[in-house]
Amino acid sequence: MEEKFIKFGKNLVPIEELLAPGHSFCIGCGEALALRLACKALGKNVIIANATGCMEICTSPFPYTSWRVPWMHTLFENTAAEISGAEAGLKILMEKGKMPEKDIKCVAIAGDGGTSDIGLQALSGAFERNHDFLYLCFDNEAYMNTGIQRSSATPYGASTTTAPAGKFSIGQTTQKKDMVAIAVAHNIPYVATACPSYPFDLINKVKKGAEIKGPAYVHILSVCPTGWRIATDIIIEIGQLAVETGIFPLYEVEQGKYKLNVDRPKLKPVEEYLKPQGRYRHLPKEEIEKIQERVNQEYTRLKAKVTASAA
Amino acid sequence: MGERMFIEGNEAIARGATVADCQAFFGYPITPQNEITQWFAREFPKMGRIFVQTQSELGSINMLYGAAATGIRAMTSSSSPGWSLMQETMSDMANAELPCVVIDVQRGGPGGGPIRHAQQDYFQCTRGGGHGDYRNIVLAPASAQECCDLTQLAFYLADKYRNPVVVISDAIIGRLRETIEVKKIDFGPMPDKDWAVTGKGRHKDGKRRVVEHAGDLFARYPSYQALLLNLDQKIKRMQESELRYEGYKTEDAELILVAYGYTARVSKEAVNMARTEGIKAGLIRLITAWPFPYEVLRQKASQGSRFLAVEDSLGQLVDDVRVAVESHTEVGLVNILDRHMPTDGGMILPDKILAKIEVMK
Numbered sequence A: 001m002e003e004k005f006i007k008f009g010k011n012l013v014p015i016e017e018l019l020a021p022g023h024s025f026c027i028g029c030g031e032a033l034a035l036r037l038a039c040k041a042l043g044k045n046v047i048i049a050n051a052t053g054c055m056e057i058c059t060s061p062f063p064y065t066s067w068r069v070p071w072m073h074t075l076f077e078n079t080a081a082e083i084s085g086a087e088a089g090l091k092i093l094m095e096k097g098k099m100p101e102k103d104i105k106c107v108a109i110a111g112d113g114g115t116s117d118i119g120l121q122a123l124s125g126a127f128e129r130n131h132d133f134l135y136l137c138f139d140n141e142a143y144m145n146t147g148i149q150r151s152s153a154t155p156y157g158a159s160t161t162t163a164p165a166g167k168f169s170i171g172q173t174t175q176k177k178d179m180v181a182i183a184v185a186h187n188i189p190y191v192a193t194a195c196p197s198y199p200f201d202l203i204n205k206v207k208k209g210a211e212i213k214g215p216a217y218v219h220i221l222s223v224c225p226t227g228w229r230i231a232t233d234i235i236i237e238i239g240q241l242a243v244e245t246g247i248f249p250l251y252e253v254e255q256g257k258y259k260l261n262v263d264r265p266k267l268k269p270v271e272e273y274l275k276p277q278g279r280y281r282h283l284p285k286e287e288i289e290k291i292q293e294r295v296n297q298e299y300t301r302l303k304a305k306v307t308a309s310a311a
Numbered sequence B: 001m002g003e004r005m006f007i008e009g010n011e012a013i014a015r016g017a018t019v020a021d022c023q024a025f026f027g028y029p030i031t032p033q034n035e036i037t038q039w040f041a042r043e044f045p046k047m048g049r050i051f052v053q054t055q056s057e058l059g060s061i062n063m064l065y066g067a068a069a070t071g072i073r074a075m076t077s078s079s080s081p082g083w084s085l086m087q088e089t090m091s092d093m094a095n096a097e098l099p100c101v102v103i104d105v106q107r108g109g110p111g112g113g114p115i116r117h118a119q120q121d122y123f124q125c126t127r128g129g130g131h132g133d134y135r136n137i138v139l140a141p142a143s144a145q146e147c148c149d150l151t152q153l154a155f156y157l158a159d160k161y162r163n164p165v166v167v168i169s170d171a172i173i174g175r176l177r178e179t180i181e182v183k184k185i186d187f188g189p190m191p192d193k194d195w196a197v198t199g200k201g202r203h204k205d206g207k208r209r210v211v212e213h214a215g216d217l218f219a220r221y222p223s224y225q226a227l228l229l230n231l232d233q234k235i236k237r238m239q240e241s242e243l244r245y246e247g248y249k250t251e252d253a254e255l256i257l258v259a260y261g262y263t264a265r266v267s268k269e270a271v272n273m274a275r276t277e278g279i280k281a282g283l284i285r286l287i288t289a290w291p292f293p294y295e296v297l298r299q300k301a302s303q304g305s306r307f308l309a310v311e312d313s314l315g316q317l318v319d320d321v322r323v324a325v326e327s328h329t330e331v332g333l334v335n336i337l338d339r340h341m342p343t344d345g346g347m348i349l350p351d352k353i354l355a356k357i358e359v360m361k
Helices: A032-043 A052-061 A079-095 A112-117 A122-130 A179-185 A199-211 A235-244 A270-274 A285-310 B010-020 B035-048 B057-069 B080-085 B089-096 B122-126 B146-163 B172-177 B224-241 B263-277 B294-302 B318-325 B352-358
Strands: A044-050 A070-073 A105-111 A132-138 A190-194 A216-221 A251-254 A259-261 B003-008 B025-028 B050-053 B074-079 B102-106 B137-139 B164-170 B177-182 B246-247 B255-259 B279-285 B289-292 B307-310 B331-334
Touching: A032 A105, A032 A132, A032 A199, A032 A216, A032 A235, A044 A052, A044 A079, A052 A070, A052 A259, A052 B263, A070 A285, A079 A105, A079 A122, A079 B177, A105 A112, A112 A122, A112 A179, A122 A179, A122 B137, A132 A199, A132 A251, A132 A259, A132 B318, A179 A190, A179 A216, A190 A199, A199 A235, A235 A270, A259 A285, A270 A285, A285 B035, B003 B010, B010 B035, B010 B102, B010 B146, B010 B164, B010 B172, B010 B177, B057 B074, B057 B080, B057 B089, B057 B102, B074 B080, B074 B307, B080 B089, B080 B122, B089 B164, B089 B172, B102 B146, B122 B164, B122 B289, B137 B146, B137 B177, B137 B279, B146 B172, B146 B224, B164 B172, B164 B289, B164 B352, B255 B263, B255 B294, B255 B318, B263 B279, B263 B307, B294 B318, B318 B331, B331 B352
Parallel strands: A044 A070, A044 A105, A105 A132, A132 A216, A190 A216, B025 B050, B025 B074, B074 B102, B102 B164, B137 B164, B255 B279, B255 B307, B307 B331
Antiparallel strands: A190 A251, A251 A259, B003 B177, B137 B289, B246 B279
């Protein structure tokens, strides 16, 4: 029998903060916000494996830590492998009666570089082996921790320090890698996208991903004022615009079935999202049109999948 | 006259590579070498050369394998954890005899470690780093000028011996801003890269070329023994011809400091301080961390000099000093625990070294 998933309501979200204050995230960090919400959804009965990146550096400057839950640091390329090992370790301890049967959630967290670049091999392996774990990718669309270098999750046209815009280039010349599609292609039970601008949607997706048996993947867009060159007080707005323009649609894929969580009858023009961001400042009109065209195409494709799933 | 500029060590490495005709750079973000990657990202497209940011250090080093196989001069750079990740291919390139230059801007370890300076990769660089019998030539710059010059030398030596060459820098040398002169150094004529894979019929003899590690397919050597013999001879040749070091006030020195990289700069200051106190101290600064000047140290030891290794690690270089002097004389150590403050930001300062010199004199 499948248990019914109970959503978080407004009054059900725990007050307790499992990510302690005093960390060194930048002002207005979308990732810190997403992490805080995710921790609320996960609760204390959890083991978190954290790849190198902003999240690790900012939450655990030696000898301090912000983590009020069991946590381990991994290298850059192996978060999914390490959490697979932890899951195997817990399994054998419980099977041999060395510890009581408990539903301890194994959660891997990493940035977009640690997920879509260097960590992809380990992640694919863990999906394929069907470990019971949740993978959270906090996507701020570049290697922000080391100084805003491009990653394969950096969107087309964005200027970064290793894909600088100028006379010879418009910045990132390749399209953002579709990690969600890659996760879906592994036929895992649960894949979703989330954004802290939609907090209840985010915590419910994280909760659902953690409760589902087998691998789950949640891709969280984390607005980065430092790297995206925006004011620190508009990150929620920018996150909303990413969703409302269709650049980052919020949807989930449960057992292969697509469901759109925020479905606006009409998408806002992408220019509204691109304009306030310094990393897109150099884009000429025709490039913005190109981006608009691609977003329209992708969105139509997604809608088709949603319709096909409903049928 | 070359162009004079006020730049940091990391950029000097990039500029050195550029004047050495490096045509392609493959990089991946890691502190504290990001300035190298970012410089290439900004400047190489303007020159019509290739910059690629790869998906991991494995991507970088294996793209380097491919580029080196076509005979072009190419390079990658990383810092300690990334350098660790590259080792399987470093070993493979030594076997396949591909010339390449890899920069290791050292940071702390073990594991992820702190992102600030350290000198803990000495063993890994000088002993090869990966599995199997091979050695890299290891060049250790101690200034921004040397970052530029030794990178050029690295390309030359790599081509000359068809062997990987490592430039071992550290976060302090990498971020140290100094006035340097960027000047192309002429090392003389180079052997023709007739072994490179550039497509069938592109060579004088019209035959195809094979680049492979001689483990399963013996196109280059008739047997595994022949490969090992060649490696052995190559290692000996490099040891004989490529040893480089700087002796500072060593002629009459009773106590000789041995160091490389940033600690060598600090040691020089300590030697000067000791000399004003009337202590006969000197310094041997390694320019090649491998080959190591064993014979030079042995000779000094036989003349009665004692030694003090100075390094920002628990003790790696000191082992080579001990091997060199064969327990004939005393070998002291100033190590990472002697930093002026016990944090990852602390560094070894001259007065700490001087205190040790005073104890040992």
